[in-house]
Amino acid sequence: MDMTQPRYGVLLVNLGTPCKPTPHCVKCFLSQFLADERVVDLPRWQWMPILHGIILNTRPKRVAKAYQSIWREEGSPLKYYSLKQQKALAELLEQRLGERIPVELGMTYCKPGMSEGLEKLEAAGVDKVVVLPLFPQYSCSTTGAVVDALAATLKQKRSMPEYRLIRDYHNDASYIKALAATVRESWAEQGRSQKLLISFHGVPQRYVDEGDLYRDHCEATAKGLADELGLAPDEYLVCFQSRFGKEPWLQPYFDETLEALPGQGVKSVDVISPAFSVDCLETLEELAIEGKSEFLEAGGEEYRFVPCLNDRPDHIAMMADLVEHHAGNWGQQVADKAEQGAA
Ligand SMILES: C=CC1=C(C)c2cc3[nH]c(cc4nc(cc5[nH]c(cc1n2)c(C)c5CCC(=O)O)C(CCC(=O)O)=C4C)c(C)c3C=C
Ligand SMILES: [Fe+2]
Numbered sequence: 001m002d003m004t005q006p007r008y009g010v011l012l013v014n015l016g017t018p019c020k021p022t023p024h025c026v027k028c029f030l031s032q033f034l035a036d037e038r039v040v041d042l043p044r045w046q047w048m049p050i051l052h053g054i055i056l057n058t059r060p061k062r063v064a065k066a067y068q069s070i071w072r073e074e075g076s077p078l079k080y081y082s083l084k085q086q087k088a089l090a091e092l093l094e095q096r097l098g099e100r101i102p103v104e105l106g107m108t109y110c111k112p113g114m115s116e117g118l119e120k121l122e123a124a125g126v127d128k129v130v131v132l133p134l135f136p137q138y139s140c141s142t143t144g145a146v147v148d149a150l151a152a153t154l155k156q157k158r159s160m161p162e163y164r165l166i167r168d169y170h171n172d173a174s175y176i177k178a179l180a181a182t183v184r185e186s187w188a189e190q191g192r193s194q195k196l197l198i199s200f201h202g203v204p205q206r207y208v209d210e211g212d213l214y215r216d217h218c219e220a221t222a223k224g225l226a227d228e229l230g231l232a233p234d235e236y237l238v239c240f241q242s243r244f245g246k247e248p249w250l251q252p253y254f255d256e257t258l259e260a261l262p263g264q265g266v267k268s269v270d271v272i273s274p275a276f277s278v279d280c281l282e283t284l285e286e287l288a289i290e291g292k293s294e295f296l297e298a299g300g301e302e303y304r305f306v307p308c309l310n311d312r313p314d315h316i317a318m319m320a321d322l323v324e325h326h327a328g329n330w331g332q333q334v335a336d337k338a339e340q341g342a343a
């Protein structure tokens, strides 16, 4: 075997994001994302006319404004933090294993796509890939869609790498500890509120009724976090944000919960969103900006947003542990080789 060939590589996957905060680019992103049957599973004859006739003609303009309010000089926050994670993970794995483990980013929708990520890994000589979707809780609408995108990319080729998929890490001890650390830091820096609101991205209730593991995973993450922080049951609440469309989504809804709290005597809240590996539109705009103004309008006094784990060292270390664990015997060979090199 070629001694310069990496033993394995890592494909980090996140959802995707528009390349620019313009109605044109948002339309391009939404047209891919919302056309995916994993995301909206209505019969095509029913959904496509709604998507192309209504949604893609109205939503991009409004959503582009929301993106503009959180856009960074470097681009979309989701992509900015994902690239930071990629770089930090590659550095940490190299430090730990004494050998370069290529790490690439591939997103389910828009760029860089799954095929770009896999091609870069292939060009680096990788033929064993650990796929790490950055969705801590499994959902058919996210991780399921990653598997479809991966299969669609591999379908274009005559050969394929060996791969191992990290389906979820909702109850990983280091993930829970890292979340708890962000809450403690927020308490120390911004002060502590009466309640911790643990908000997850929603999905249609029907998906869960039909077997999606998502709600169970969210509840286990929330319980793990509350236990790690030593919270009593009345010191935290779980809710679900970003409802889309007409059918019922997971409840309680984030906005309704927020609006009701001041009337129940809860005037201050800390808000954390553990379903997002990196800060993005749904955290920076919906939670940090919109959520805050809704809460204050409803009579709330203090609203403290706890940022996502992003490229914090404890988060990157958790990702490296997950990768090494799933690489298993692939990584063992790296260690052997490093020893041979040292001898
Ligand atoms: C229409 C159905 C949707 C489902 C089901 C859904 C599940 C889901 N999404 C995330 C993570 C993210 N979603 C983001 C944006 C976003 N999500 C939907 C719709 C569904 N999501 C839409 C229409 C949008 C775009 C914004 C809008 O038009 O309102 C993002 C942010 C991307 C960014 O660029 O910052 C993330 C991340 C999860 C985890 C999830 C199910 C568990
Ligand atoms: Fe674009």
Ligand SMILES: [Fe+2]
Binding pocket: 201, 242
């Ligand atoms: Fe979403």
